[in-house]
Amino acid sequence: MHKAGFVNIIGNPNVGKSTLMNAFIGEKLSIITSKAQTTRHRILGIVNGEDFQVIISDTPGIIKPAYELQASMMDFVKSAIEDADVLLYMVEIGEKELKDEDFFKKITHSNIPVLLLLNKIDTSNQEELEAQVNFWKQKVPNAELYPISAKEGFQVQTVFDRIIELLPESPPFYPKDQLTDKHERFFVNETIREKILLNYKKEIPYAGEVETEAFLEDDAIIRIQSVIMVERETQKGILIGHKGSALKKVGIEARKDLELFFGKQIHLELFVKVNKNWRNNERQLRRFGYNQK
Ligand SMILES: Nc1nc2c(ncn2[C@@H]2O[C@H](COP(=O)(O)OP(=O)(O)OP(=O)(O)O)[C@@H](O)[C@H]2O)c(=O)[nH]1
Numbered sequence: 299m300h301k302a303g304f305v306n307i308i309g310n311p312n313v314g315k316s317t318l319m320n321a322f323i324g325e326k327l328s329i330i331t332s333k334a335q336t337t338r339h340r341i342l343g344i345v346n347g348e349d350f351q352v353i354i355s356d357t358p359g360i361i362k363p364a365y366e367l368q369a370s371m372m373d374f375v376k377s378a379i380e381d382a383d384v385l386l387y388m389v390e391i392g393e394k395e396l397k398d399e400d401f402f403k404k405i406t407h408s409n410i411p412v413l414l415l416l417n418k419i420d421t422s423n424q425e426e427l428e429a430q431v432n433f434w435k436q437k438v439p440n441a442e443l444y445p446i447s448a449k450e451g452f453q454v455q456t457v458f459d460r461i462i463e464l465l466p467e468s469p470p471f472y473p474k475d476q477l478t479d480k481h482e483r484f485f486v487n488e489t490i491r492e493k494i495l496l497n498y499k500k501e502i503p504y505a506g507e508v509e510t511e512a513f514l515e516d517d518a519i520i521r522i523q524s525v526i527m528v529e530r531e532t533q534k535g536i537l538i539g540h541k542g543s544a545l546k547k548v549g550i551e552a553r554k555d556l557e558l559f560f561g562k563q564i565h566l567e568l569f570v571k572v573n574k575n576w577r578n579n580e581r582q583l584r585r586f587g588y589n590q591k
């Protein structure tokens with residue numbers, strides 16, 4: 299008997315969804331930072347076994363959209379609620395509720411199995427943990443509750459074993475050697491974006507988007523050219539920094555990660571362009587892989 303299905307992780311921003319995704323996969327597929335709205339896409343990570351295929355979706359954190367990009371991010375979340383065979387609803391220690399009532403209703407009224415993952419328990423104590431467990435049991439009575447630490451790998455295997463039990467009988471949906479649905483260039487874009495999130499403050503992380511224009515691989519080296527887009531001239535100046543120092547740092551950090559990810563030497567060239575108001579421009583969003591309704 300072979301089992302296969304879609305296991306979709308949803309929850310508030312910054313609770314640790316991408317950390318869990320990577321823990322399941324054993325690779326850094328999703329970027330992780332301490333900033334909210336790190337993940338902007340729905341990213342598939344596939345775990346293959348002899349008699350199972352678990353297709354895990356990492357999704358953006360749930361927010362009330364203030365501009366078109368965020369609306370499109372929430373469409374990814376909606377699609378993940380709709381096609382899940384098992385829903386992983388992640389909350390973190392200290393959190394009280396979902397920021398969006400509609401999503402919360404969908405989760406509590408779901409007729410598919412919901413695993414409520416109470417994450418970051420490494421930051422808690424016994425007393426607080428018990429109080430949180432009681433709170434969430436009453437708040438989402440239809441869910442099975444698992445206290446976990448995605449970062450420390452605590453109870454991650456237990457959750458995975460339960461997922462396998464819950465998966466429907468089905469042939470695989472993807473070839474058994476496939477790890478993700480995303481193209482190599484997507485991981486280049488995301489790696490660079492992670493470094494932007496980590497190196498800049500205020501609006502720069504949210505105004506930045508990356509597009510890789512060249513990805514040329516030969517036996518020894520991958521030559522990459524990527525464009526970082528921001529919304530205004532002033533942001534371009536900040537991004538580049540004094541004599542290009544800030545941009546250079548982003549490039550060095552991204553290259554190191556990419557060399558690990560692709561297992562090859564990387565030559566990375568970065569360019570910065572202004573793309574006015576791209577976050578509200580439907581055509582531009584489509585170009586960057588959003589708005590795929
Ligand atoms: N202490 C602790 N920190 C964690 C744990 N899991 C994740 N984190 C941290 O929480 C922060 C957010 O993690 P992410 O995995 O990016 O969270 P996310 O839910 O994907 O965030 P968005 O994509 O912005 O919605 C990072 O600083 C992680 O290192 C955990 O189990 N314990």
Ligand SMILES: [Mg+2]
Nearest residue numbers: 315316336337
């Ligand atoms: Mg994330």
